Amino acid sequence: MKATFRAGLIAVGVATAFAATGAFAQIKIGVNQPLTGPVAASGNFVTNGAKIAADEINAKGGVLKQKIELVIEDNKSNPTEAVAVAEKLIVRDKVPVMMGAWSSTYTLAVMPKLMEYKVPMVVETSSSDKITVSGNPYIFRISPTSGMEATAFADRVGALKIRKADFLVVNNDWGKGAADVFSKMLKDKGVAVGAVETMDAAAQDLNAQLSKIKSSDADTLFITTAVEQLTLILKQAHALGLKRQIITTGGSQSPDQLIEQAGPAANGSYHLLFFPPWVPEATPNPAAARAFVAEWRKRGYPFAGLTEGFRGYDGIQTIAAAITKAGKADPEAIRAALWNTELTGLNGRIAFTKAGPAGKESGQSIPAVYVVKIDNGKVTLAR
Amino acid sequence: MDELLQHIVNAVMLGATYALLGIGLTLIFGIMRVVNFTHGELYAFGGYMIFMLTAMLGVNFYLALLGALVLGIVLGAVIELVLLRPMRGADIDTTMLIMIGCWIVLQNTEQMIWGGVAKSIVSPLPGEPLVFGPISVAWLRVFVFVAAALLIAGTYALIHRTKLGKAMRATFQDRDTAALMGVNVSAINTATFALGSGLAAAAGALLGAVFVITPTMGDLAALKAFAIVILGGLGSITGATIGGFILAFAEEMGAGYVSSGYRDAMGFLLIIVVLLFKPTGLFARAERIG
Numbered sequence: 013m014k015a016t017f018r019a020g021l022i023a024v025g026v027a028t029a030f031a032a033t034g035a036f037a038q039i040k041i042g043v044n045q046p047l048t049g050p051v052a053a054s055g056n057f058v059t060n061g062a063k064i065a066a067d068e069i070n071a072k073g074g075v076l077k078q079k080i081e082l083v084i085e086d087n088k089s090n091p092t093e094a095v096a097v098a099e100k101l102i103v104r105d106k107v108p109v110m111m112g113a114w115s116s117t118y119t120l121a122v123m124p125k126l127m128e129y130k131v132p133m134v135v136e137t138s139s140s141d142k143i144t145v146s147g148n149p150y151i152f153r154i155s156p157t158s159g160m161e162a163t164a165f166a167d168r169v170g171a172l173k174i175r176k177a178d179f180l181v182v183n184n185d186w187g188k189g190a191a192d193v194f195s196k197m198l199k200d201k202g203v204a205v206g207a208v209e210t211m212d213a214a215a216q217d218l219n220a221q222l223s224k225i226k227s228s229d230a231d232t233l234f235i236t237t238a239v240e241q242l243t244l245i246l247k248q249a250h251a252l253g254l255k256r257q258i259i260t261t262g263g264s265q266s267p268d269q270l271i272e273q274a275g276p277a278a279n280g281s282y283h284l285l286f287f288p289p290w291v292p293e294a295t296p297n298p299a300a301a302r303a304f305v306a307e308w309r310k311r312g313y314p315f316a317g318l319t320e321g322f323r324g325y326d327g328i329q330t331i332a333a334a335i336t337k338a339g340k341a342d343p344e345a346i347r348a349a350l351w352n353t354e355l356t357g358l359n360g361r362i363a364f365t366k367a368g369p370a371g372k373e374s375g376q377s378i379p380a381v382y383v384v385k386i387d388n389g390k391v392t393l394a395r
Numbered sequence: 396m397d398e399l400l401q402h403i404v405n406a407v408m409l410g411a412t413y414a415l416l417g418i419g420l421t422l423i424f425g426i427m428r429v430v431n432f433t434h435g436e437l438y439a440f441g442g443y444m445i446f447m448l449t450a451m452l453g454v455n456f457y458l459a460l461l462g463a464l465v466l467g468i469v470l471g472a473v474i475e476l477v478l479l480r481p482m483r484g485a486d487i488d489t490t491m492l493i494m495i496g497c498w499i500v501l502q503n504t505e506q507m508i509w510g511g512v513a514k515s516i517v518s519p520l521p522g523e524p525l526v527f528g529p530i531s532v533a534w535l536r537v538f539v540f541v542a543a544a545l546l547i548a549g550t551y552a553l554i555h556r557t558k559l560g561k562a563m564r565a566t567f568q569d570r571d572t573a574a575l576m577g578v579n580v581s582a583i584n585t586a587t588f589a590l591g592s593g594l595a596a597a598a599g600a601l602l603g604a605v606f607v608i609t610p611t612m613g614d615l616a617a618l619k620a621f622a623i624v625i626l627g628g629l630g631s632i633t634g635a636t637i638g639g640f641i642l643a644f645a646e647e648m649g650a651g652y653v654s655s656g657y658r659d660a661m662g663f664l665l666i667i668v669v670l671l672f673k674p675t676g677l678f679a680r681a682e683r684i685g
Contacts, residue, residue, distance in 0.1 A: 216606035
C-alpha cells in the first residue's frame with residue numbers, strides 16, 4: 013500500500029514536471045553587462061534590476077504564456093569582451109533579443125554584430141550620441157543621449173551662476189561625447205569653457221588632472237564617469253583643496269555610494285540622474301517605483317544601486333512588452349514590434365522615435381532627467 | 396608656479412609607491428631569474444587583506460597594514476615552495492607560463508570570494524588635507540609616502556646589512572659559487588620570493604586605502620612595476636627606486652603639461668627612449684657571464 017502510494021506520488025511529480033516544462037518553454041533574453049572590472053558596480057546594479065523585472069514578469073505568468081529567462085554574461089568592462097559576449101549570446105544561446113552593454117564604448121563595439129546576426133538590442137545605459145546616429149536599425153535606446161542631458165540641464169545654468177566651466181571626463185566615447193555637447197550648450201548660453209581633461213577609465217590617481225584644473229579660474233567642474241572613479245575624484249579634489257561647484261553627468265553616479273565612500277568630499281555636488289529613488293512619488297509611475305524600491309531592499313541590494321538598477325528593470329520590461337507585441341520570440345518580429353512598443357517605465361514613458369540616417373534608423377526614447385544635490389550627506393531633488 | 400609645486404608634490408607621493416612596487420619585482424628577477432607575473436596579484440591580495448582585516452574583522456588600521464605585509468610574505472613563500480621550487484632548472488619560458496597560470500588563478504579566486512564590485516577602506520587619518528600655502532595633500536598620502544619610504548629603507552638595510560642580505564647578493568652575483576660557499580640557494584629563493592611578495596602586498600594595502608580595491612587592480616600595477624624595473628635596469632634595487640620616481644614624474648608632468656589622455660602612455664614613451672640609448676636600463680650592473 014505504502015509502496016503504491018509512493019509510486020503514485022512519483023508519477024504525479026514526474027507528470028507535473030513535464031507539464032511545467034511543456035507549458036513554460038523559456039524565452040531567452042541576453043544581458044551583456046560589466047560584472048567585473050573598473051565599472052563593475054554599475055553593471056551589477058543594472059543586472060539586479062533586470063532580475064527583479066524578470067521575476068516580476070514571470071510571477072505574473074510570463075510573456076506569451078512562457079517564462080522569460082535572462083542569460084547574463086560578464087563583459088569584464090572591456091569592449092573586446094563585450095563583442096565576444098554578444099556573439100556567444102546570439103550564436104550559442106540563440107537569444108532573440110539582448111540588453112546591453114552599459115558603456116557607450118562597449119555598445120559601439122557590439123553594434124556591428126547586431127547587423128551581422130540581425131538581432132535587436134535594447135540599450136539601457138550608454139549615452140554617446142554616436143550610437144543612435146550611425147545607421148544601425150537594431151539599436152533601441154531607452155537611456156538619454158548626452159545631448160538630451162545637456163538640453164535638459166540648459167535652463168539650470170543661470171540658477172547655478174556658472175560663468176566658466178572645466179571638464180574632467182573619462183577618455184572614451186561617453187566622456188568625450190558628454191564634454192562636446194555640454195561645452196556646446198554652455199557656449200550657447202554665454203558660459204566660457206576652460207580646460208577639458210581626460211582620464212583612463214581604470215585610472216585611480218587623478219591628482220595630475222585635478223592639479224591642472226585647480227590652476228584654472230573656472231567656478232564649475234563638470235565630471236563624466238562612473239561611481240568608482242567619481243568617488244576617487246571627489247576625495248582627491250577635496251585633498252587638493254579644489255573649490256569648485258561640481259556637476260556630474262551620465263546617471264551612473266549613485267549619490268548614496270558617494271556619500272558613504274567619499275563622505276564630506278561629496279557635499280555640495282550636483283548630479284544628473286534618471287531615477288530618484290529618494291522620492292518615488294516624484295516619478296511618473298509612483299506605484300511601480302515604490303514596489304521596485306521595496307523589492308530592491310527586500311533582496312538586500314545596496315540602496316545606492318537604485319539609480320543604476322532601474323535601467324535594467326526598464327530595459328527588461330521594454331523587451332518583454334516588445335515580445336508580447338511581436339507575438340513570437342523571433343529577432344525580426346521583436347525588432348519590428350519595438351517600434352510600436354509603448355510603456356511607462358520607472359523613468360517615465362518609453363517609446364521609440366526614429367534617429368539617424370533615413371532607411372536604417374535606430375530607436376531612441378526620450379527619458380526624463382533629474383538633477384539632485386548632495387547636501388550634508390543627504391540627497392535632495394533639485395528640480 | 397603653484398601648479399608646478401603641486402605636481403611635484405603629487406609625483407613624489409606617487410613615486411614612493413611605484414618604487415615599492417618595483418623593488419619587489421626587481422629583487423625576484425635579479426636573484427631568481429623568474430619573471431614574476433603574480434606580482435600584480437600579490438598587490439591586489441594585499442588590498443583585499445587590509446579590507447578583510449579592517450572592514451570585516453575590525454582590526455586596527457595600522458595592525459592590518461602589518462598583517463597584509465605578513466600575509467603577503469606567507470603567500471609568496473607558499474607560491475615559491477609549491478610552484479617554483481619543483482621547477483628549478485626548467486627554462487625561463489616554462490616558469491613564466493606557470494606564473495601566468497598562477498596570476499589567472501589568483502585573480503579569479505579574488506573575484507570569486509569578494510565579487511567584482513570595488514571595496515573601499517576607511518582610514519583613521521583625518522579627512523581634511525594638509526595645506527602649505529598653495530600646496531595641499533591628503534594626510535593619508537603623506538602616511539603612505541612615509542610607510543613606503545620606511546619599507547624601501549628596510550629592504551635596503553636587509554640587503555646590505557644582514558647576513559641574509561649578503562647571501563642574497565652573493566646568489567645574485569653568482570649562484571653556483573654562492574652555493575659552493577655554503578649558501579643555501581633554495582632557502583634564499585624562498586626568502587627572496589616571500590620578501591618581494593610581501594612588498595607587493597604592502598604596496599597594495601597602502602594604495603588600497605588611498606584608492607579602491609578591485610580584483611583587476613593588480614593588472615595596471617604589474618604593468619607599471621614591469622615598466623619601472625625595465626627603466627631602472629633588471630635586478631637593480633637602486634634602479635627600481637629611482638625608476639619609480641622617474642615614472643611618477645613622467646606621468647604627472649605629462650598629464651599636467653602635455654595631455655592627460657596620454658598620462659599612462661608617458662611612462663612607456665620614456666621607456667622606449669631610455670631603451671634606445673641604454674638597452675640594459677639606467678642602472679643595470681654588468682652581469683658575469685658563464
